[in-house]
Amino acid sequence: MTEKTNFCVIGGDARGIFMAESLIKDGHNVKIYGYSQKKTGAKITPKKDIDLALDNSDFIILPVPVTRDGKTLNAPLFDSKIDLDDEFRKKLETKNIFCGGSGTLHNIGEKWKNLCLMDYSSREDFAILNAVPTAEGAIQIAMQECEGTIDSGNFLVVGFGRIGKILSKKLKNLGGKVSVSARSALDFAWIQTLGYEPLETNNLPEFLDYDVIFNTVPHRIFDRYNLLKCCEGVKIIDLASSPGGVDSDTADFLDIKVISATGLPGKFSPKTAGEIIKKTIYKMIKEEGLWKKSK
Ligand code: NAP
Numbered sequence: 001m002t003e004k005t006n007f008c009v010i011g012g013d014a015r016g017i018f019m020a021e022s023l024i025k026d027g028h029n030v031k032i033y034g035y036s037q038k039k040t041g042a043k044i045t046p047k048k049d050i051d052l053a054l055d056n057s058d059f060i061i062l063p064v065p066v067t068r069d070g071k072t073l074n075a076p077l078f079d080s081k082i083d084l085d086d087e088f089r090k091k092l093e094t095k096n097i098f099c100g101g102s103g104t105l106h107n108i109g110e111k112w113k114n115l116c117l118m119d120y121s122s123r124e125d126f127a128i129l130n131a132v133p134t135a136e137g138a139i140q141i142a143m144q145e146c147e148g149t150i151d152s153g154n155f156l157v158v159g160f161g162r163i164g165k166i167l168s169k170k171l172k173n174l175g176g177k178v179s180v181s182a183r184s185a186l187d188f189a190w191i192q193t194l195g196y197e198p199l200e201t202n203n204l205p206e207f208l209d210y211d212v213i214f215n216t217v218p219h220r221i222f223d224r225y226n227l228l229k230c231c232e233g234v235k236i237i238d239l240a241s242s243p244g245g246v247d248s249d250t251a252d253f254l255d256i257k258v259i260s261a262t263g264l265p266g267k268f269s270p271k272t273a274g275e276i277i278k279k280t281i282y283k284m285i286k287e288e289g290l291w292k293k294s295k
Contacts, residue, residue, distance in 0.1 A: 003291045005058050010034045010050075011075035011082060012063025013266040017042045018274030019061070031057065034075040034082055050082075054091055059290075061281065064100020064121045070108055084108055089115070096290060098281050118288070120280040128162050129276045130265055135167040137264030138237055139174070142212045145235050145259065151175030156208065158201055159216035160187040163239055167214055168196055179210070210234055215245040222246040222258075230256050237261050 004027050009020045011034035021044060023030045033053035035046040047053035054060070063074045073082035082088065084105070092115055099105065100121035105112045120126050139150065146153060153176045157168045160182040172178045172195065179197035181204065182188060191198040199205065201217060209231040215221060218240040227250050230236070235257045238244045244260055251258045265273035285291055 004028055005285075005291070006056055007031075007059050007061060008033065008053050008057035009061045010053065010063075011066075011073040011078065013076050013263075014040070014270035015266050015274035015277060016061070016063060017044070017077075018271045019278045020044055022275055022278050034073060034078045036077060036079040039077040039079070050088075050091065054095070058096065059281070059285070060092060060095045060097045061277075062097060062099035064277070065104045066099045066101055067104045067108075070104065084112075086111070098284065100277075118284055120277060120284060123280060123284075125283070126276065126280045129280075130273065131162040131166045133265035133269035133273050133276075134163050134239065135170050137268035138163075138167055138214055138239055138261060139170060140268055141237055141259055141261055141264075142214075142235075145237075145257070146211055148211065149175075153177070153211040154209070155179070156181065156199070156210045156213045157196075157216065158204075158213060158221055158245070159240075160191060161216060163216045164214075167216070169194070172196065204229060207231055208234060212237055215240055217245050219245055220247060222251070224250045227251055227254055227256060230254070235259065239264070 006029045007023050009016045009030065009032045017040050020030045020032050031047050031053045032044055033047045033050050037046060065074055067084055068074050071084060073084060075082055089111060096116050098118050098120055100119065102117045102119040150171060151174060155171050155176050156179045157164050158181045160180055164180060168178050168180045179199055180191045181199040181201040182191060183201050188198050201221060204226055206229055208229045213234060213236045215236060215238045222236060222245055224247060227247065236246055237259045238246045239261055241262060246258050248258050
């Protein structure tokens with residue numbers, strides 16, 4: 001059970017809209033800003049004025065990542081821009097703020113570090129739950145890109161972290177042949193026990209003959225050396241956050257198709273992904289004892 005609270009959701013993609021609607025269903029008062037009604041089709045009407053949106057709000061929810069360019073708030077569904085300037089920062093100064101990728105705000109300058117920022121995306125529970133829509137989105141892209149079924153496909157998942165674990169399981173459950181690469185003895189033991197073909201990420205075989213290689217390692221694994229190992233027709237879906245794990249210029253030169261697939265939860269499963277953010281924020285409010293303090 002949560003106590004009735006005033007939330008203000010500012011910016012973000014469709015996840016923010018689904019989250020706002022879900023907060024309302026839970027009985028909270030919710031205002032949204034940084035969305036254009038015609039782009040969202042939301043039932044809730046965005047406020048035209050940020051001061052009206054912030055007024056009386058106990059909690060502000062900013063998107064993940066808060067900013068992509070370090071200058072404006074990440075608000076792809078807004079016709080205008082929200083500058084991350086001193087004026088905007090001052091409006092947030094006395095508020096409890098939830099956001100994703102808080103480092104992108106901290107990088108703007110020292111003053112931004114004084115805000116009360118609580119980062120939901122840095123939590124392990126959030127990252128694990130978020131790996132499910134990410135893995136499903138990756139499989140959806142593979143289905144669009146490949147002529148064959150997943151059931152008859154041969155896949156390599158590079159990296160056995162949160163996304164690697166969930167993705168390999170889902171591919172196998174759909175009948176695909178799955179190889180998984182890692183670098184620790186513990187991961188090799190799990191990979192073998194779970195019935196995948198184990199490979200070493202830092203010593204991939206000479207011939208990478210797969211329908212799709214999914215990269216989850218946030219490190220340049222697919223440099224020229226490893227790209228030259230890719231057999232004809234291999235497609236690489238790069239899930240790692242920017243700058244990704246593939247030397248795309250060399251891949252282009254070698255005619256290897258690379259799909260840079262970031263932000264999949266927001267693109268393919270915004271409803272579930274918005275719910276994951278909301279539930280993570282509820283947990284954080286409870287852990288910090290903020291339900292009562294906000295009254
Ligand atoms: P994770 O749990 O940390 O897994 C990362 C994997 O990469 C681990 O297996 C790790 O091995 C391995 N690794 C890291 N550095 C390596 C190196 N130098 N050489 C070899 N292996 C290395 O991360 P995750 O949650 O699965 O996320 C993976 C990436 O996807 C991140 O960049 C994350 O930001 C991004 N992401 C993408 C989306 C999307 O929509 N595409 C959504 C969420 C997250 P060890 O365990 O041995 O360190």
